[in-house]
Amino acid sequence: MAWPSERRSESRDRILLSAERLFxxxxxxxxxxxxxxxxxGMTRGAFYAHFKSxxxxxxxxxxSAAKRMEARHPASTDELIRRYLSIQHLESKAGSCPLxxxxxxxxxxxxxxxxxxTRIFNALAGKLGGEPGxxxxxxxxxxxxxxxxGVAVARAINDADLAERVLEACREGALDxxxxxxxQRLQ
Amino acid sequence: MAWPSERRSESRDRILLSAERLFxxxxxxxxxxxxxxxxxGMTRGAFYAHFKSxxxxxxxxxxSAAKRMEARHPASTDELIRRYLSIQHLESKAGSCPLxxxxxxxxxxxxxxxxxxTRIFNALAGKLGGEPGxxxxxxxxxxxxxxxxGVAVARAINDADLAERVLEACREGALDxxxxxxxQRLQ
DNA sequence: GTCTATAGGCAGATAGAC
DNA sequence: GTCTATCTGCCTATAGAC
Numbered sequence: 001m002a003w004p005s006e007r008r009s010e011s012r013d014r015i016l017l018s019a020e021r022l023f024x025x026x027x028x029x030x031x032x033x034x035x036x037x038x039x040x041g042m043t044r045g046a047f048y049a050h051f052k053s054x055x056x057x058x059x060x061x062x063x064s065a066a067k068r069m070e071a072r073h074p075a076s077t078d079e080l081i082r083r084y085l086s087i088q089h090l091e092s093k094a095g096s097c098p099l100x101x102x103x104x105x106x107x108x109x110x111x112x113x114x115x116x117x118t119r120i121f122n123a124l125a126g127k128l129g130g131e132p133g134x135x136x137x138x139x140x141x142x143x144x145x146x147x148x149x150g151v152a153v154a155r156a157i158n159d160a161d162l163a164e165r166v167l168e169a170c171r172e173g174a175l176d177x178x179x180x181x182x183x184q185r186l187q
Numbered sequence: 188m189a190w191p192s193e194r195r196s197e198s199r200d201r202i203l204l205s206a207e208r209l210f211x212x213x214x215x216x217x218x219x220x221x222x223x224x225x226x227x228g229m230t231r232g233a234f235y236a237h238f239k240s241x242x243x244x245x246x247x248x249x250x251s252a253a254k255r256m257e258a259r260h261p262a263s264t265d266e267l268i269r270r271y272l273s274i275q276h277l278e279s280k281a282g283s284c285p286l287x288x289x290x291x292x293x294x295x296x297x298x299x300x301x302x303x304x305t306r307i308f309n310a311l312a313g314k315l316g317g318e319p320g321x322x323x324x325x326x327x328x329x330x331x332x333x334x335x336x337g338v339a340v341a342r343a344i345n346d347a348d349l350a351e352r353v354l355e356a357c358r359e360g361a362l363d364x365x366x367x368x369x370x371q372r373l374q
Numbered sequence: 375g376t377c378t379a380t381a382g383g384c385a386g387a388t389a390g391a392c
Numbered sequence: 393g394t395c396t397a398t399c400t401g402c403c404t405a406t407a408g409a410c
Contacts, residue, residue: 009393027216027291044387044395045393046394049393105214108217145337145353149290156291156293157304169328169329172329173329230377231405232378236376237375
């Protein structure tokens, strides 16, 4: 969902870009408006000329980060799974998926933010299986949980070898599930 | 791992119990020491007679919450999966699993806290498959990611029906995986 | 050990000059 | 639109009375 009636200034876009990166990396409480504005090359006072509140910025940043990811999605589902469940994604400082990086941050936020998260989740699940436009099927939900959960867990644990093994195990599981689900659809 | 050399006062246990519930529900930044102490029936000043810092309390609370869960684990793996991936677990105000509820909170914390999380993760993974004492196998890692990820995602999304469907899809996947993994071990 | 009081810092949001 | 300055409130942590 876009906000077509709103003007997009260059400053606004710079704030949003900084917010995407910082919020995804550190969560809502881990980032101050001051830090976002400094990263964007401005001072605090200018913030409220572009956004109503920190919460509004957070919701827009998550939505914008998801759109940016979507724009770079590979054509093949297999390739998407491989890139998502990779060390590169885990360690990326930009372009990370808010579904995984913020999954346990969202439950504490307000309705608008949780709606944004749910919309993004549904969109990605729809890409992974089921008829487009209708509800995603169970296999797609499982695959997406393996992707989101795998990245979230690998980021939490403090053991690089175990993190790699988690990513690999989930990658195999997700690819298997996708293959057998596509097979079933051909029957 | 316990701290056997430390005395356990009744007050200390009450603080810890409140911290388990509040931190698991709202995360590190979502809870103040004031709130924990009020919940435990004391005032702020008494806190530092029992814990060195908020971070220390957080680490101990996560560890303690995991131990409390473990003590109530059912004998059967299937039953564990069913209870973990249930609405009751999702909505429980106490006895929830910090692995799922805090998964994307942990990456922002210090080494001690991340080590605690990793240790708990390994312990639960070991219960789900592989030889006891050695490293958990890939199927166990996948099963645990489905459980942790399923609960985390279901908590994040703002759609009760979809949350139920996510839990159910993960439950089926985890039970299937467990069954076929046990089968393989018998061969 | 528990209390009240407070130090010292940082946060979100606003006001008004330019 | 962007700046500096400030209001207001909450936080962690400590000091000192009891």
